[in-house]
Amino acid sequence: MAEKEFDTDGFDFSEVEKRLGVSRRTFLTFCMGVAGSLGLSTKSAFAMAKAIAEPKMRPPVIWLHGQECTGPTESLLRSEQPSLAHLILDMISLDYHQTLDAGAGHKVEEIKKKSMEANKGKYLLVVEGAIPVNDGGIYCKIAGETMLDLTREAAEHAAAIVAFGSCASWGGVQSASPNPTGAKGAQAVLTGKTVVNIPGCPPNPANFLGTVLYFVTFGKLPPLDAQNRPKWAYGRLIHENCYRRPHFDAGRFASEFGDEGHKLGHCLYKLGCKGPETYNNCPSLEFNNVGGGVWPIGVGHPCFGCSEEGIGFNKPMFALADVKTHTPPNNFPNIDDRQSSSGVSPGAAALGGAAVGAVVGATLVAAKKLSASDDSSNSDDQNS
Amino acid sequence: MKRRDFLKGSLQSGAAVLTGGALAPITAEARPNFQPKEDAIGMLFDSTLCVGCKACVAKCKEVNDMPPVTESEIRAWDEARDLSGDTLNVIKTYKNGDASTKDAETNGFAFEKRSCMHCVDPGCVSVCPVTALTQHEKTGIVSYNPDACIGCRNCMAGCPYNVPQFQYDKPFGQINKCQMCNQKGVERIDNGLLTGCSEVCPTGATLFGTRSALLAEAKRRMELKPGDTYTYPRGDVRNPGSYHDKRVPTYKQHIWGEIEAGGTNVMHISSISFDKLGLPPLGERSACSVAEGVQHSLYSYLALPAVLMAGLSYVVKRNTDEEGEGS
Secondary structure, X not given: OOHHHHOOOOOOOHHHHHHHOOOHHHHHHHHHHHHHHHOOOHHHHHHHHHHHHOHXXXXXXXXXXXXXXXXXXXXXXXXXXXXXXHHHHHHOEEEEEOOOOOOOOHHHHHHHHHHHHHOOOOOEEEEEOEXXXXXXXXXXXXXXXXXXXXXXXXXXXXXXXXXXXXXXXXXXXXHOOOOOOOEEOHHHHOOOOOEEEEOOOOXXXXXXXXXXXXXXXXXXXXXXXXXXXXXHHHOOEHHHHOOOHHHHHOOOEOOOOOOHHHHOOOEXXXXXXXXXXXXXXXXXXXXXXXXXXXXXXXXXXXXXXXOXXXXXXXXXXXXXXXOOOOOOOOOOOEOOOOOOOOOOOHHHHHHHHHHHHHHHHHHHHHHHHHHHHHOOOOHHHHHO | OOHHHHHHHHHHHHHHHHHHOOOOOOOOOOOOOOOOOXXXXXXXXXXXXXXXXXXXXXXXXHHHOOOOOOOOOOOOOOOOOOOEOOEOOEEEEEEOOOOOEEOOOOOEEEEEEEOOOOEOOXXXXXXXXXXXXXXXXXXXXXXXXXXXXXOOOHHHHHOOOOOOEEOOOOOOOOEEOOOOOOOOOOOOOOOOOOOHHHHHOXXXXXXXXXXXXXXXXXXXXXXXXXXXXXXXXXXXXXXXXEEEEEEOOOOOOOOEOOOHHHOEOEEEEOOOOOOOOOXXXXXXXXXXXXXXXXXXXXXXXXHHHHXXXXXXXXXHHHHHHHHHHHO
């Protein structure tokens, strides 16, 4: 790699080393990893490193919890790099987070209000959990206010809004029928605002970190798909990158848990795997960064479709998925295709040759005899 | 020999045979279609359930011990494009426009299975001069006896679905077609098993059973309301190995094989009209029920060859006599 790409313009990382308690090397490796999973260049990785190291670029973050199990936060706390908890707290200025705040009660609520006032239009809002809207939203209250009001209030002056987890993205488990509380995702209650969705139950922390770091570095959101999910993470079906896919294409399936096909690692489609209709990057990122195929399909359970609206918590766990390949594979024959002749085998060619030879020989002999008998008068001329 | 002499001889001796009544009466009357056998074994292919995994194609090759067909030098997997001497079953694709929606006629795609339809009134059996192709008395399975076959390939012309295929690349080629996994040496049906393809199908797109049970299932699906959830059986329709729930698509109100050319034991249902899926336009009458009256009469008891032989003998005899007189 060119020397220039490693050029950090003499940036002093000693400050960040001290602040985060990690070596410069560990820190840069982490940034490189995040940039890599986003599909960005090394240059961007260094831009990211600088953005994190520069304290003045750290945006304040208001983090709200609605109807949920705190799964996304738990997932984030267990993300891969050892010093990630440090990093996430130092990369952003986490002004309000109900799970991680040291303080409690009126004090933290006061800090939140102050921060939102002071950082109008600059703070990042992260919503975790669904928002109930039935009966005026009374089914989820924090500090005497409904989650619905809190979300709308915080979203009003947010620079960007990220919905982290399936609950915040599209409602999650509580939005499944009969949905008595009218649980909805952040996007559904914040009409007219762009909400970046990072669905998953739990979502992969890398998808959140990557998106936030992109925002911190470039000051804008990464490219999003029709459902406002970052394309770099949710651009492809699990089915497309799944390492059990060759088994699907060859028609090899596990029919029940523990059968021969299951033991051999065959495709889990027949057991109800939702990979063919779920957009996520689980097959390439896996979970917990420990390798060894740590994610549902990797450990032998069909994908549940946790991140896909209308699939996870909605479709029966073992119901077959609709295979959403964009178009049928190119190597499939068309209706009017005919099999081109696969050529002639050596054996057939030899036999055919022998047959032709025999016929030719017999014809010659017959012709000779015929002409001999027919033209007996001048046979000498003909046959000499 | 003069053309006139030959024809004269043929006609004279033919007339003699006819008036003598030595042969069975030659009637060119068309018989009605055969009726489905009571316990006929069949399959139902539901195109809307097929996900194109080709498990059926792979299993078919395994059960029938056939090599993969590859077109490129990379022998990654079976690339059969159609039925052939080495392929008894193939999944084909209908594509239109951007092919983005499954089971849509415009801008959509669909999967369609090609394999022997096991006609109730099979053309291949009718045209085979040596009874190498036969229909089983009870199961209605159309099977092939390579020891009887003379390789005339009449069956290929007699099949409306282009199913029987000849092994052109072999020194002693045979006709190959699906025999419902019940040919000599395989005999899965006789042993109480299903056909290979219906056994492995993960969605029940290929369903096994008796023709009557499958027809009842197909009719049931025609009645379903699109968008509802239906519990689809897998394996044998009479005793399914497992079930799965799926949203009901908008079926075309047409069960291919219910009446087409006398009906088939392998039936198809789909969301796309069958002409787009490559099935031929067939009336209710089977072609062989119409043609057999003439064709079989001409050849019964070797009548036509006998007539020709008699004609030839007559001409040869007359010519010999003339020559004898002349010399």
